[in-house]
Amino acid sequence: MTEPLLRPYRDADLPTLVDVNDEAYPAVPITPAAELAELIAMSTVKVVVEADGLPAGFVLGMPPGLDYASENYVFFSARARELGRDFVYVDRIVLAPALRSRGLGPQLYAAVFDEARRVGAAEVLCEVNVEPPNPGSLAFHTRLGFVEVGRQQTHGGENVVALLAAPANSAPVGTRW
Numbered sequence: 026m027t028e029p030l031l032r033p034y035r036d037a038d039l040p041t042l043v044d045v046n047d048e049a050y051p052a053v054p055i056t057p058a059a060e061l062a063e064l065i066a067m068s069t070v071k072v073v074v075e076a077d078g079l080p081a082g083f084v085l086g087m088p089p090g091l092d093y094a095s096e097n098y099v100f101f102s103a104r105a106r107e108l109g110r111d112f113v114y115v116d117r118i119v120l121a122p123a124l125r126s127r128g129l130g131p132q133l134y135a136a137v138f139d140e141a142r143r144v145g146a147a148e149v150l151c152e153v154n155v156e157p158p159n160p161g162s163l164a165f166h167t168r169l170g171f172v173e174v175g176r177q178q179t180h181g182g183e184n185v186v187a188l189l190a191a192p193a194n195s196a197p198v199g200t201r202w
Contacts, residue, residue: 070086
């Protein structure tokens with residue numbers, strides 16, 4: 026395997042990213058191509074990890090003010106209005122299994138934190154499943170400085186998520202792409 030690189034999303038990436046996304050279930054929901062394309066279109070951060078010439082991971086970061094019905098995005102939007110803070114919301118971050126634990130997650134998050142600082146947002150926001158449990162992701166986000174600001178049931182009670190926030194001026198800083 027060649028050294029993975031981070032690069033901007035290209036429309037031709039979509040079919041492969043759907044497969045990469047769906048392989049990560051239940052950490053992220055199964056997402057049809059049309060729905061993933063809509064999420065990508067709403068995102069201001071859309072960075073792809075490429076390995077051996079193919080997309081093998083990605084991160085999507087969204088600004089406030091979108092017409093997006095995600096339960097988690099709605100929670101964070103209400104919280105941001107209450108606190109008077111702008112944000113960048115990480116809708117999802119996914120890596121193919123062969124690329125995990127290689128330092129790419131922090132690099133993907135660096136792109137999100139860079140965007141948050143660029144637009145003057147106060148926080149980077151995301152959620153992690155606690156039912157079904159995803160302890161690896163929770164530990165990863167804790168290392169990046171995220172703290173739990175709430176919990177909620179999602180998908181009709183099928184999942185419980187920890188809602189996480191990190192100051193935009195915290196690490197990680199800088200990207201290699």
